Amino acid sequence: MANKLILDxxxxxxxxxxxxxxxxxxxxxxxxxxxxxxHIPFLATLNIGMLSYKKGSETGYFFINWGYAEVGPxxxxxxxxxxxxxxxxxxxxxxxxxxxxxxxxxxxxxxDEARSTAAxxxxxxxxxxxxxxxx
Amino acid sequence: MPxxxxxxRRINAVKNTRQITKAMKMVAASKLRKAQSRxxxxxxxxxxxAQVIAGLSGDAEDLHPMLVQRPRNNIEVFVLTSDRGLxxxxxxxxxxxxxxxxxxxxxxxxxxxxxxxxxxxxxxxxRRNIKVRQAWTGMSxxxxxxxxxxxxxxxxxxYMNEESDxxxxxxxxxxxxxxxxxxxxxxxPLAASEEQVKTxxxxxxxxxxxxxxxxxxxxxxxNVEVQIYRALLESQASEEAAxxxxxxxxxxxxxxxxGTLTLDYNKxxxxxxxxxxxxxxxxxxxxxx
Numbered sequence: 001m002a003n004k005l006i007l008d009x010x011x012x013x014x015x016x017x018x019x020x021x022x023x024x025x026x027x028x029x030x031x032x033x034x035x036x037x038x039h040i041p042f043l044a045t046l047n048i049g050m051l052s053y054k055k056g057s058e059t060g061y062f063f064i065n066w067g068y069a070e071v072g073p074x075x076x077x078x079x080x081x082x083x084x085x086x087x088x089x090x091x092x093x094x095x096x097x098x099x100x101x102x103x104x105x106x107x108x109x110x111x112d113e114a115r116s117t118a119a120x121x122x123x124x125x126x127x128x129x130x131x132x133x134x135x
Numbered sequence: 136m137p138x139x140x141x142x143x144r145r146i147n148a149v150k151n152t153r154q155i156t157k158a159m160k161m162v163a164a165s166k167l168r169k170a171q172s173r174x175x176x177x178x179x180x181x182x183x184x185a186q187v188i189a190g191l192s193g194d195a196e197d198l199h200p201m202l203v204q205r206p207r208n209n210i211e212v213f214v215l216t217s218d219r220g221l222x223x224x225x226x227x228x229x230x231x232x233x234x235x236x237x238x239x240x241x242x243x244x245x246x247x248x249x250x251x252x253x254x255x256x257x258x259x260x261x262r263r264n265i266k267v268r269q270a271w272t273g274m275s276x277x278x279x280x281x282x283x284x285x286x287x288x289x290x291x292x293x294y295m296n297e298e299s300d301x302x303x304x305x306x307x308x309x310x311x312x313x314x315x316x317x318x319x320x321x322x323x324p325l326a327a328s329e330e331q332v333k334t335x336x337x338x339x340x341x342x343x344x345x346x347x348x349x350x351x352x353x354x355x356x357x358n359v360e361v362q363i364y365r366a367l368l369e370s371q372a373s374e375e376a377a378x379x380x381x382x383x384x385x386x387x388x389x390x391x392x393x394g395t396l397t398l399d400y401n402k403x404x405x406x407x408x409x410x411x412x413x414x415x416x417x418x419x420x421x422x423x424x
Contacts, residue, residue: 010183012280012364014176030344043191044344045353068354070187079183 003037006075007053009062009083016083017062023054024076026069035071042071048121050129051078061086063129065122089130098123139407142400146393153389159221160382167312167375174309174368181365188358190341191351192325198348200295201355204324209246211268211299212237213290213322213363215306215370216253218275222374223381225307225315226255232317233305237265248299250290252367268293275374278367287360294323306366307373313380315373322362325355 007024009017024035027049035042046069051062067080101120104111137145192202214233216226233249233256240247248268251257257270269289274282293299302322307315343350 010180012177012180012361015179028344033344041341042344043187043341043350045350068187068350070183070190077183077187079180079187 004074005035005037007078008075009051009064009078009080011080011083013082016080017085019053019055021053021055024051025053026051026064026078028069035076038073039071041073042069044069044071046078046080048118049125050132051083061129061132063089063126084126086129086132089126091127091130094123094126094130098127137399137403139400139403142396142403146396146400149389149392149396153386153393156382156385156389160379160386163222163375163379163382167372167379170368170372170375171309174365174372177365177368181361184354184358184361188325188354191347191354199351199355201291201323201359202325202351205297205300207245207300209248209299209301210240211248211250211290211293211302212240213250213302213304214252214256215304215366216251216256216259217370217374218254218272220255221381222378223384225374225377226253226259228317229305229307230256230259232319234260234263234265236303236305236319248293252286252370274367275371278364278371280364283364283367284360287356287363290363291323291356291359304363304366306370307377309369309372309376312376315377320366322359325358 004020004022005024007017007019007021008015022037026033026035026044027047028044029047030044033044046064046067048065049063051064053060063084063086064078064080065082067078067083070077070079097119101116101123104116105113105120212233214229216229220226237247237249249260249265250269250271251260251267252271252274254272257267257272260267271282271286290302294302301324303319304322305317305319308318310316341347
């Protein structure tokens with residue numbers, strides 16, 4: 001009986017993270033879901049958002065930019081376009097891109113609205129996740 | 136018999152060439168390192184994706200056109216080459232394999248359309264009067280994912296509009312710095328390329344969120360992007376590796392040539408000295424009488 005999960009985060013830039021953890025929480029397109037060991041095989045699309053894991057008393061956060069989660073009884077594989085550990089997020093850059101995206105949204109018609117909204121969403125999530133580590 | 140200064144000039148010319156090939160080798164080596172690490176980083180993602188899709192499509196034969204083998208009439212061949220030459224047999228190998236494939240399929244009376252990446256393939260097929268449907272260039276060296284997305288969208292659309300029923304991709308796979316293999320693989324539909332996807336684990340039955348259909352609709356086009364991206368990275372690493380080897384050989388040949396030329400030069404110099412000495416000795420002998 002497995003009582004650990006292997007969390008594996010893979011992006012086009014390589015393995016970002018591989019470790020044994022106790023619990024994983026991710027943001028699916030249909031809402032947040034949590035995974036514990038012995039989960040039923042499960043495949044979900046992920047939103048732009050946060051992924052967190054618990055390992056003992058330690059909690060880690062990741063920013064996930066679109067992707068898929070494949071869940072098996074003893075593993076969680078995340079295929080993401082890009083992923084960043086909360087410690088690696090550059091808050092200043094995220095703040096700057098948030099501002100840029102907001103400006104673009106105000107000037108309607110000039111920029112692709114869907115793209116600007118997505119950029120804003122990404123920046124917002126990044127800032128929120130980065131703040132997690134400080135608290 | 137070439138004169139001394141002729142030989143000297145040739146030696147200098149070869150030395151200059153050697154300097155250039157040496158520099159190109161160094162540049163290729165450093166580019167290779169970059170391309171190789173990008174390619175290696177990409178591999179696990181592409182493999183995982185192929186695995187997920189294999190698990191996903193097991194019981195979903197007819198849920199998505201990319202999973203269904205339509206009756207084959209139109210075949211698209213997608214050839215990856217480089218923009219620049221001087222990289223040994225890198226381009227020739229791919230283009231020959233592609234041309235053979237195209238002619239074979241034409242002989243079997245399929246309609247074949249051709250797409251290319253890189254100037255070399257575009258020029259090659261133009262010379263041979265093979266019509267190229269779409270040619271992308273200017274991507275060697277600075278491959279951006281946005282470009283890959285454009286290419287993948289074009290090829291996927293062509294397939295989804297039923298203008299092509301099968302897409303084959305021809306490119307160099309990077310095995311090692313010395314060895315690059317020409318690979319011919321099926322890109323779409325997935326059934327055609329299934330033998331490459333190996334899963335050791337039994338395929339589990341998944342719970343889907345939002346739904347199998349929705350996930351397939353997203354994942355399959357994404358997969359085309361990823362597989363093309365991977366092929367491009369492989370091809371790029373192979374290009375630099377091939378260039379490095381070719382330039383290494385050129386440098387060695389130049390070394391050899393300089394060796395032989397220097398030998399000739401010394402022989403010629405020796406001959407001149409001997410001749411001059413003979414003249415002097417002859418002159419002295421003549422004066423004696």
